[in-house]
Amino acid sequence: MSEPIRDRLVPLRRSFHRHPEPAWREFRTTACVVEELESLDVDELAVGADAYDPADRMAVPDDEELKPWLEGAREAGVREDLLERMTGGTTGAVAVLDRGDGPTIGLRVDIDGLFIEESTDADHEPATEGFRSAVDGTMHACGHDAHMTWGLATLEAIVESDFAGRLVVFFQPAEETGGGGCPMAKSEFAADLDYLLAIHVGLDHPTGEVVAGIEKPLAMCHVDATIEGTSAHAGKAPNEGDNALHAMATAIENAYGIPRHSDGMTRVNVGRAEAGTASNVIAERAHIVAEARGETTALMEYVKERLERTIKSAATLHGCRADVDIVSESPRADSDPELQALVSEVAADVAGVEHVLPSADFGASEDATFLMERVQEEGGLASYLIVGTDHPTSHHTPTFDVDERSLAHGVDVLVETIRELERRHPVSRRDENGA
Structure with missing residues (x-):
């Protein structure tokens, strides 16, 4: 892992894509994320039960359901010290970069896959290019493989910069079952965040388009x-x-x-x-x-x-x-207009981004809203971004895929947004009259 993450966005995303694991079973996935994080100069790295209280989890499978996934990770060579930290399906991780005075910024990405059998069609690129899911009946059919890649590459870029402040990156398990957002939001790592960014790929927005913040998640x-x-x-x-x-x-x-x-x-x-x-x-x-x-x-x-x-x-x-x-x-939690406006300005200057929407109705559900809600209740600002990608079929289908050009777009939007938040901090809320 000596090669910078930014120079291997595509192979890293494809590696995640090839080895999907469903909610609370992300043993191998978490280990791969942690090994990447260990190569970065982060100040704190919490894994599993060190990242949140396991009692706050929801939709947790029983031990018999977890066992084959745990054994599969062990057979794949996952370190025993990491498996011990994920006992009982306490997957996921939080990485913290603490660079002194400045804003405290959170970034949330999700890591779980879905129970979907991936297509073997000749026109399905993961199948023809050799990175189709190797796990029967399981697939990254919602782009979380891209999300993890964004999280790691963004953190790497901030580590290598002269950033002043605190960056907390949540690699959250169990989004698809709505089970992982709550424990992450209740954790000590979510306390006193000035800003929170969450992000998703695609959602019917094409490559080159960015939505600065969603509204009306259900x-x-x-x-x-x-x-x-x-x-x-x-x-x-x-x-x-x-x-x-x-x-x-x-x-x-x-x-x-x-x-x-x-x-x-x-x-x-x-x-x-x-x-x-x-x-x-x-x-x-x-x-x-x-x-x-x-x-x-x-x-x-x-x-x-x-x-x-x-x-x-x-x-x-x-x-x-x-x-x-x-x-x-x-819960429902809407993006803050002040943060949406900042993201809009930043995204408009990112290479490859041709169209920026200040906001869009989400129309689905997302447990990142737990984190958004906590940040907003404590006086901070939150926004849930969408980075467009040309996907041949919808999310949660056997032929879902992402346009890998969007990998760089996502990293650039996140990195530049974090640096702009650092420069403009504090970003004030508008008053009731919108001033």
């Missing part, structure tokens, strides 16, 4: 429900059973009937439902995986409460009982 919660009934013979004595499958079907039907709200947009979806064993058996158990979203945190809470009530009521109606677990959730 507050979100993931719901896991189990319905318990009573088994019986479907032909001989169906009346002796309490049909969990029927209760599940009622719950799903009624979930989509939850009233919309006059205060704004809401969403509800049941993404997976399972029940039963055979055609002649009254199902005694059913499982539902669902989500609720809202234009505001309050609206998400409205849908979440009614979704939970709907599932439990459907179970009761059919003589069953339901256990509803809120697996994870994240």
Whole structure:
């Protein structure tokens, strides 16, 4: 790793792409990030439970689900001292550069992959160029491989500069399940940040376009429900059973009937439902995986409460009982206009950036909002940037890929934004009249 990160953006991103790991299973990924960080002159490097309180995590798999990923990382040669620091799936890391007086700036990038089988199509570049996922059923289908590359290269550039201040880089696990943002936000590393930058690649913005800050990310919660009934013979004595499958079907039907709200947009979806064993058996158990979203945190809470009530009521109606677990959730947090304006100015002067949008509606959910919310509540400014990339198909699809020209664009935008924040600090909030 003697060659500068900036000179190997493409191979580094491709290496991450080839070895994706899902939420809280990012053992090898974290180790690769840490080894890169160890080659930089950072002042503090916290891994796993040293970076956050494990009790604050959400949507954590059980030990049996974690075990094969841990063993896979060990077989790949990950150091035992690092695996010990990630016991129980405490993945992720935080790196701190402390250069004395100046602003305290946070940068958040995410590191997890998705449970998607990557395409082998002849026109899918990762397949033809030899960096398609080597992990069956798992893929970097949302660009987090690019995000990690940006985080490392940006930190390297600031280390090598005459930056004055404190830079904290969060390499956050479990974004896709909404499980990692909360513990990072509650950690000591998120305290007293003057500014926070979060970043995403693509999102239907082309190469050469930058969005200086998102607005209207949806507050979100993931719901896991189990319905318990009573088994019986479907032909001989169906009346002796309490049909969990029927209760599940009622719950799903009624979930989509939850009233919309006059205060704004809401969403509800049941993404997976399972029940039963055979055609002649009254199902005694059913499982539902669902989500609720809202234009505001309050609206998400409205849908979440009614979704939970709907599932439990459907179970009761059919003589069953339901256990509803809120697996994870994240709030809404908008980018601050003062920081968006600064990013817009900086991005306009970056080579290869042809178009800058001051803001754009996000329309999806992101648990970076936990970090944004904390920074804003403590008086700081936060913005969630998008660096465009030409991707052949949408995020979360088997043929997703990024235009690797955008790798340099992202690094330049982040580095120059950090240096400009240093020069302009403090960046004041506008008053109520926008002055």
